[in-house]
Each structure stands twice: as C-alpha cells, then as structure tokens.
Amino acid sequence: MGQVHSEILPGRVQSSNMSDYTQAVANFKWEDVERNFSWYDTGKVNMAHEAVDRHVQEGRGAATALLYSDAVRDESYTFADLQERSNRFGNVLRKYGIGKGDRVFIFMPRQPELYFSLLGILKIGAIAGPLFEAFMETAVKDRLEDSGAVALVTTPELLHRVKRDELPNLRHIFLVGGTTDIEQGNLGFTEEMANASSELELEWLDLDDGLIMHYTSGSTGKPKGVYHVQRAMIQHYYTGRVVLDLRPDDIYWCTADPGWVTGTSYGIFSPWLNGVTNVVRGGRFSPQDWYKTIERNKVSIWYSAPTAFRMLMGAGESSIQGIDLSSLRHVLSVGEPLNPEVVRWGDKFYNQRIHDTWWMTETGAQLICNYPGMDIKPGSMGRPLPGIEAAILDDRGNVLPPFSMGNLAIRTPWPSMMNSIWNNPTKYEEYFRIPGWYMSGDSAYMDDDGYFWFQGRIDDVINSSGERIGPFEVESKLVEHPAVAEAGVIGKPDLVRGEIIKAFISLREGYTPTAALKEEIAAFVKAGLSAHAAPREIEFKDKLPKTRSGKIMRRVLKAWELHLPTGDLSTIED
Numbered sequence: 243m244g245q246v247h248s249e250i251l252p253g254r255v256q257s258s259n260m261s262d263y264t265q266a267v268a269n270f271k272w273e274d275v276e277r278n279f280s281w282y283d284t285g286k287v288n289m290a291h292e293a294v295d296r297h298v299q300e301g302r303g304a305a306t307a308l309l310y311s312d313a314v315r316d317e318s319y320t321f322a323d324l325q326e327r328s329n330r331f332g333n334v335l336r337k338y339g340i341g342k343g344d345r346v347f348i349f350m351p352r353q354p355e356l357y358f359s360l361l362g363i364l365k366i367g368a369i370a371g372p373l374f375e376a377f378m379e380t381a382v383k384d385r386l387e388d389s390g391a392v393a394l395v396t397t398p399e400l401l402h403r404v405k406r407d408e409l410p411n412l413r414h415i416f417l418v419g420g421t422t423d424i425e426q427g428n429l430g431f432t433e434e435m436a437n438a439s440s441e442l443e444l445e446w447l448d449l450d451d452g453l454i455m456h457y458t459s460g461s462t463g464k465p466k467g468v469y470h471v472q473r474a475m476i477q478h479y480y481t482g483r484v485v486l487d488l489r490p491d492d493i494y495w496c497t498a499d500p501g502w503v504t505g506t507s508y509g510i511f512s513p514w515l516n517g518v519t520n521v522v523r524g525g526r527f528s529p530q531d532w533y534k535t536i537e538r539n540k541v542s543i544w545y546s547a548p549t550a551f552r553m554l555m556g557a558g559e560s561s562i563q564g565i566d567l568s569s570l571r572h573v574l575s576v577g578e579p580l581n582p583e584v585v586r587w588g589d590k591f592y593n594q595r596i597h598d599t600w601w602m603t604e605t606g607a608q609l610i611c612n613y614p615g616m617d618i619k620p621g622s623m624g625r626p627l628p629g630i631e632a633a634i635l636d637d638r639g640n641v642l643p644p645f646s647m648g649n650l651a652i653r654t655p656w657p658s659m660m661n662s663i664w665n666n667p668t669k670y671e672e673y674f675r676i677p678g679w680y681m682s683g684d685s686a687y688m689d690d691d692g693y694f695w696f697q698g699r700i701d702d703v704i705n706s707s708g709e710r711i712g713p714f715e716v717e718s719k720l721v722e723h724p725a726v727a728e729a730g731v732i733g734k735p736d737l738v739r740g741e742i743i744k745a746f747i748s749l750r751e752g753y754t755p756t757a758a759l760k761e762e763i764a765a766f767v768k769a770g771l772s773a774h775a776a777p778r779e780i781e782f783k784d785k786l787p788k789t790r791s792g793k794i795m796r797r798v799l800k801a802w803e804l805h806l807p808t809g810d811l812s813t814i815e816d
C-alpha cells in the first residue's frame with residue numbers, strides 16, 4: 243500500500259526522552275493535522291469519503307480493508323468493496339426518503355453488513371446509532387425513542403426485541419438475512435442492496451454536521467445520547483497515527499463492538515482513515531479463538547480492554563502454547579484501570595508492553611495515553627496527547643498541584659469532543675459547569691512527571707468489564723418486578739470484571755426472600771435490559787438507606803458492602 247497521505251505528524255512522541263514529549267506539545271497545532279485531509283482545501287467533509295472513497299481515488303482501492311471471520315464466515319473486503327457496498331446502502335436509504343440529519347440505527351451482531359450499513363448511513367449525511375446486540379426490549383426502545391430514529395438495520399433473530407408499535411418515528415426496518423414483507427413493514431437487506439446502484443452522489447457536509455450517536459450511562463436518569471460530529475475525524479486520524487502507531491502495512495484488530503464507542507472510533511474510523519487492514523472477529527470471547535485470530539491474520543496492532551486481558555491471563559500460559567504471536571508490534575488497552583499485573587503478563591507472554599489509554603464516550607477519542615516508545619509506569623494512564631491539556635481540579639475549579647486527588651478535567655475544546663447530548667442540554671451543561679473545562683466524572687491525580695493515575699468514579703456509575711452501567715437504569719427495571727419494593731444498585735469490586743453489579747432489594751409484603759427469587763429477579767433484568775445490566779449478586783434487606791427526599795443512598799450501600807464507615811448520615815431518613 244502507498245503512503246497514507248502527507249506525513250504531517252506534529253504530536254508524534256518517539257522516544258522516552260521527556261524533552262521529545264515537551265517539544266511535541268510545544269509545537270503542536272491541530273491545523274497541521276487537518277492539512278492531511280482533502281477537505282482542508284474544500285471545506286466540505288464526509289467521514290465515509292475520508293475513510294473509504296479517498297483511498298480508492300488515490301489508487302489504494304485494491305488494498306484489504308476488512309478481514310472478517312466468525313464460526314461460519316470467513317471474508318475479506320477491499321476499500322473498493324466497501325465503497326461499492328456503502329454506496330448501495332446509501333442509495334437504498336435515499337430511496338425511502340432518508341437523508342441528511344436523520345437518525346438510522348443499527349442493531350445487530352458484528353458482521354460485515356453492520357460495517358457496510360454504517361458507512362452507507364454516513365455517505366448520505368445521516369447519523370448512525372449502533373446498538374449492542376445484547377440489548378433487550380426496553381433498552382432498544384428507550385434509545386430508538388429518544389433519538390427519534392427513522393430506520394433500523396437489524397436481523398430476523400433480533401426483530402422481536404423491537405417494539406415497533408410504540409415507535410411512531412421508526413418507518414423502515416432493514417433485515418440482514420431476512421426478506422421483504424411489505425405487510426410487516428420489513429425490507430430485505432440483500433434484495434434492496436442488489437437493486438440499488440453502486441454509484442452514489444455523496445452528501446458533502448460541514449465539520450459540525452452529525453456523525454454518530456452513542457448512548458451511555460450516567461448515575462441518574464436514562465442513558466444519554468452522546469452526539470458526535472464530523473470534526474471528530476481529525477482526532478480519530480491523529481490518534482491512529484501517534485497512539486495506535488498505525489502504518490500502511492499494519493493488520494489492526496480492535497476487539498470492541500461498535501455498540502460501544504471504542505468499536506466505532508477505533509474499530510471503524512481511526513483504522514480506515516489511516517487506510518490499514520481492519521480485523522473483525524464475530525462471535526463470543528474465547529482465549530483460543532482470540533489467539534488464533536491474531537496468529538491467523540498476523541495482527542500487528544491489537545487494541546483491547548483490561549477485562550479481556552485478565553480473562554486471557556486467567557486462561558493461563560497453556561492457552562498460548564503452540565500459538566505464534568510474534569506478528570504483534572503494539573498492544574493497547576482502554577475502558578478500565580489496567581492492573582500492573584496485566585502489564586507484566588503482556589511483557590512476558592506477548593513480548594509487548596500493554597499501553598493504557600484513557601478516554602470516554604463523550605470525549606470521542608483518546609486523550610491521555612501511553613505512546614509507543616515512551617516510558618510506561620505500569621498503573622498509570624499516561625500523559626495527555628500533544629494538543630490536549632488535562633488537569634486535576636478541586637470542586638470549585640482550582641487547578642491542584644501534583645499528587646492531589648481531584649476531578650480529572652480537560653481544557654475545552656478538542657476536535658472529537660461531543661457536540662451535545664441528544665434532547666438534553668441540561669445534562670450536557672453539567673459536564674462544563676467549570677468555565678473552560680470538561681469535567682470527566684473520574685477522580686485521578688497527576689505525578690510530578692505529568693503522568694495521570696486513575697482513582698475512581700466521582701459519581702455512582704458502574705464499570706463492569708469495561709461497560710458503563712448506570713445504576714438508575716438497573717434500579718428502574720428492578721422495581722418493575724412484582725416482588726421488588728425498592729432497589730439500590732452499586733458496583734462491587736471484582737478481580738476479573740473490575741466491578742460487578744450488586745443489587746440491594748427490599749421486598750413487597752407477602753414475598754419470601756429465597757435464592758430462587760434472586761434468580762428470577764436477575765433473569766427479569768436480563769430479559770428486559772441486557773445481560774450485562776443484570777445484577778450478579780442480590781442481597782435482600784428489610785429497609786434501604788434513603789435520604790429524607792426518598793433517594794436511595796448508594797454510598798451507604800457501598801460502605802456496607804466494603805465494611806467501611808458510612809460517613810455523614812445527616813440526610814438519612816431515619
């Protein structure tokens with residue numbers, strides 16, 4: 243493959259020499275990164291053009307873009323193939339009157355069609371909304387309703403979880419692996435694609451036009467739709483070069499599902515903006531399968547998450563025996579604190595230092611990272627990207643000196659910063675309550691070398707296996723169960739998953755606290771929301787600690803769980 247455009251890489255840090263980093267920071271200009279794109283001259287942009295069509299135009303159409311495999315499929319697609327498929331789907335959407343700014347959601351497992359449709363959505367300027375295949379009825383409905391999605395791409399197997407009668411905006415459903423049934427209002431994806439033209443007139447957009455929405459959880463209220471715009475590509479491209487260290491011949495594998503921001507920013511945009519081969523493995527996690535994926539595809543760059551690394555570590559040395567992992571050149575992690583023990587495991591068995599990266603759905607792309615070549619302090623998230631200013635603030639917004647714990651905050655703006663929270667300006671403003679700063683909700687400290695160390699969440703958000711779970715959403719589902727009077731949900735520390743969900747429940751009159759009832763309640767959440775939102779542990783209590791205004795005090799539940807002092811109880815009910 244040829245060069246990935248011009249080589250303006252202001253933020254590149256190539257050695258552990260501190261002055262190299264300082265210099266990169268001092269010389270950095272976002273504008274230098276923007277010059278890598280053709281839109282820099284035209285002012286008009288489209289992510290799908292920059293990630294796919296541009297490579298074809300520049301003579302790299304025959305290069306492999308996607309290597310997909312699961313238990314039954316094993317397929318490879320070039321950039322030209324992606325162009326053709328996404329053009330077709332863009333035309334299909336237009337045929338049904340869908341266009342710029344419309345929300346089109348995708349609810350299906352990782353399969354090539356997910357990627358074709360997502361790119362097709364972007365080509366016509368619509369906004370993509372990927373959903374985890376694990377979501378059940380309520381989770382799907384909440385998201386489609388809040389976003390006002392007009393169309394959905396899904397599969398016949400998942401269709402029964404879509405309550406279309408309750409979703410008046412949802413006009414079209416495309417079934418991957420299904421057929422057209424006009425009466426039911428379903429359109430067969432394959433049929434529609436076959437009938438559509440492979441030529442498409444691209445929708446040229448402005449940098450502030452929509453790109454994608456990801457729903458994510460806070461500690462209160464339903465999940466919020468984090469809305470990102472085209473501008474984010476500047477940072478997707480840049481971090482792909484300086485953090486992922488993508489080079490033209492790389493085979494890159496990001497293990498995340500596109501239902502999570504990592505699976506789009508780094509499972510779609512960053513690799514394809516940089517023109518590298520992107521590996522997608524469908525199906526469930528298994529250590530053997532994962533190692534084979536690396537060996538078979540000769541993966542050189544691997545981006546995964548601590549829970550996965552811990553599970554691989556748990557599978558032991560024997561699971562690696564006989565497998566050749568020597569293609570690996572760079573390994574990265576995101577989503578949860580990366581234990582030093584896991585870093586040492588990587589040193590020993592992958593012959594790679596696992597590089598931790600910190601960012602959030604709201605930040606759109608990596609912000610604090612360990613760069614290739616830099617000195618890693620195991621347990622630290624690394625240092626801010628050149629172009630990003632991070633600090634630890636107290637609650638009033640004062641910048642704290644090294645080694646003080648406080649709010650991890652980022653100086654606004656940066657290119658991939660969320661544009662808004664869909665339908666919820668109040669929630670959006672909460673992040674920016676200190677003028678000039680984005681408040682992450684994480685607590686951390688900085689050491690005297692400028693490395694950041696994660697300490698925890700400031701709110702009650704739970705991080706289980708790298709997935710963000712809002713306690714409120716789980717509690718709301720729990721109290722829908724006929725036996726449940728009240729419920730409080732917390733994250734309980736867990737060696738493999740980081741945290742697991744634990745629910746404290748008080749029962750209604752007439753219900754007996756039995757093990758069978760616990761199972762039934764957990765299954766109820768699983769069926770209504772999703773498996774990852776279901777409590778792995780339930781404890782029955784006669785009464786739950788509440789404030790006088792009736793709010794369940796999760797902090798007290800947590801203190802009970804950890805056998806810690808309960809702190810100030812002056813607001814408790816009785």
Ligand code: WTA
Nearest residue numbers: 576577578579599600601602603684696710
């Ligand atoms: C946590 C993930 C420790 C953090 C892309 C953050 C981390 C939340 C790290 C965002 C890390 C992410 N070390 N904690 N390297 N990376 N987190 O939105 O609490 O699903 O606020 O996005 O995950 O989770 P989200």
